[in-house]
Amino acid sequence: MLSVKGLTKRYPNTEISAIEDITLDFPDGQVIAIIGPSGAGKSTLIRCINRLVEPTSGEIWLNETNVCNLKSESLRKLRCRIGMIFQEYALVDRLTVMENVLSGKLGSVSLWKSVRRKFPQPVVKSAFEILDRVGLLDQVDKRADELSGGQRQRVGIARALLQQPELLLVDEPTASLDPKTARQIMRLIVGLSKEYNLTAIINIHDVVLAREFTQRIIGLRDGSVVYDASPAGLGTETLGAIYGEEDWSHSTYESDNNDSDSAAASIDEKLGALK
Amino acid sequence: MAVITDSTGEKLWQLRTRTESLKKWLVWFSVLVVAAVAWRYVSANTQWIFVVDSPRQAADLFGRMVPPRISYIGRLWGPLWDTINIATLGTLVALVIAVPLAFLAARNTTPHPLFRTVALFIIAFSRSVNSLIWALMLVMIIGPGLLAGIIAIGIRAIGFISKLLYEAIEEVNREALEAITATGARRSQVIFFGVVPQILPALAGIAVFRWDVNIRESTVVGLVGAGGIGLYLNHAINRMAWPDAAAILIVIFLMVLSSEWVSSKARHAII
Incomplete structure (x- = not known):
């Protein structure tokens, strides 16, 4: 179990915190997606967990290890237990x-x-x-x-x-890949996490992929958690709260009737034919 | 950049505003003024009578050099070999010191900013003095001969190699280093597994390039007694044996040409 308590990171010479007072629990074996706009603090959050970024305040516990107190040699030992994908x-x-x-x-x-x-x-x-x-x-x-x-x-x-590893930190694994490869990579990461019973925290831009492959979605905005629930609850309002006002009606389940499902399916088919 | 609205309300665009253009012309004008003043100064301190005479003098010197004494070349193989050895050993000596120095000087591998400052100072010191001057001093310290040449060439090359190498170290892909750090590797392992493979082609290129430069420099250090073919050139000029000097110049020219060929071949093979 990974626990984050009141985690705050403020980079030197900046006015506002990259992440502010974040408290989250990650049970063993759970695959979690963190979504949010660029600059919301997604990368900072996962880099604090293996201390590639030094937290300003707060606590991080990986099972019985207090992550924030570790010095060089024990920090190295901790990092051995955490895998990271870039x-x-x-x-x-x-x-x-x-x-x-x-x-x-x-x-x-x-x-x-x-x-x-x-x-x-x-x-x-x-x-x-x-x-x-x-x-x-x-x-x-x-x-x-x-x-x-x-x-x-x-x-x-x-x-x-x-x-x-006991824990997998994944930072935008699909952002540099084409849509088909992105799905394959996402399926592989999630499949392997299940196979090895790993906790996986996945930063991802692609809301559709996040919703399809994970059990829990955390929405970050301006360094704070604004959404933390199952993908099913992710509607136009919540997406608006995470990313800001936009027409989200085509990215949510709420508006998904059969028509748009079949439309999406036919687009998928066409895309498949292109590959 | 200047966006101006004219009387009809239309937006005009020019790269520079009027004052910016004026400043630019002023800068160019002052460069011209400095050049003119400098020319006057040089001119006032030149013995023009000699300069006017120079084409005749050049023709005269050339006349005395031709034909070069080709038979003299047979006696030059020894000093030629010495020259190549000065360059090669000098490069090796420089590499042994320059590579660790570069890691101390690079921002992302230095153990402490203090080490970086000291390393940068050594690099600047080595680079600021020409190898001919190093040779001059070393001949006085350790006596004339090859060793003085090797050390002179080596000292000068340390700064050159270190500077280019530490710049290469600072430009490596940082994400890969971050990834290796994240696996729990030691800092030394991050350097050997992450940095070293990334800079090897640069290091090989720099070393071969410096060797090529050193071949040329090692022909000169002999002039001040530090061994090699320069020593013979100096003797020939002192004896006013111009056909001998011409033969030496031909040999140096051919050697530099072939070293350039070797270094370009080697660089292509590595990169």
């Missing part, structure tokens, strides 16, 4: 797929061994298994910059999974 994949381009995946286990290997790429055989074995699971087994020795966007994101996912 929008631009964040791979080292000139390293191979395998090297990128193995970098997920650097925390448990000495510097000298990692420089010579001597990883323990159990780690290599599980890297092969995970690469097989994400469908990249035949790309092991390719350089990361030879892969397509979807493949690169799969490498990013494999790197996070190799950590055998």
Whole structure:
């Protein structure tokens, strides 16, 4: 269980907080989407959880660990328990797929061994298994910059999974991908989270994907939680509250009658034909 | 940028306002004035009588150099080899010191801002003095010979390599480093696993380029006694043995040409 209590982050030399007094509980095994406009504090929130960003005040508890109090070595140990997936994949381009995946286990290997790429055989074995699971087994020795966007994101996912994490932080995993690949990647992340019983917190711009793939949606606006419930409750009013006034009638269930459903289905078909 | 509304209410647009244009012309005008004044000063301090004479002098020198004493080239292989060694060993010495220095100087890898300041100072110090002057001082300190040349070339190259390398380090993809940090890796592992692979092509390119420059510089350090072919050139000029000097210049020219060829081939192979 991950608990966030009264979390506030104010960046130096800024007037307002990026996130302000956020309190949330994330039960084990839950897949949560965080939606909200750019600058709402989504990235800041998940980066506070693994302390890539230092919180200004508040508490974060991952099971029995008080995240905010950790110093260098124990902070490293904490980060080993948290996997992270990035929008631009964040791979080292000139390293191979395998090297990128193995970098997920650097925390448990000495510097000298990692420089010579001597990883323990159990780690290599599980890297092969995970690469097989994400469908990249035949790309092991390719350089990361030879892969397509979807493949690169799969490498990013494999790197996070190799950590055998308790928690998955996912920052805009689909924002750089085409709609079809975006759905596949989203399905993969959610499927794997279920398979490994991981808690996954997914920042995502795409409301439709968020609603389809997650059990719980948190809406952030100006650094505060303005919505926290199941996707079903996400109507025009709530979307207006999260993103601001717009014509949301085409993005919600409320207006979804059979006509628009079939219209959406036929658009999906046409898009499918394009692929 | 200037948007002006004219009397009919129409919006006009020009890149610069009148005052901006005026300022721009003023700047150019002052550059011209400075150039004119400088020219007057140089002119007043030039012995024009010699300058007028220069085409004849050049023709005379050239006449004495031709034909070059080709047979002298046979005695130049030793010093030529020394020159290449000065350049190569100088580059290696510089690399050993410059690479760690670059990591201390780069904002994203330095352990502390204080280290960065010291590293930047060393880089600036090394770059501010020409290798010929380093050689001049080193010949006085450790005596004439190859070693003085190697160290002179090395010291000058440290700043060059470090500066270009730390700029490359600061430009690496930060998201990849963030990702490796997020896996719980040590800082040293983030550098070796994240930064090093990203800068290797730049490092190889910089090293080969500097080697190429060092070949040229190492032909000169001999002039002040630091070994290599420059030593022979100096002797030839002192003896006024112009055909010998011409032979040496030809050899230097061919060597520089082939080093440029080697370095461009090597760079293409790496990048």
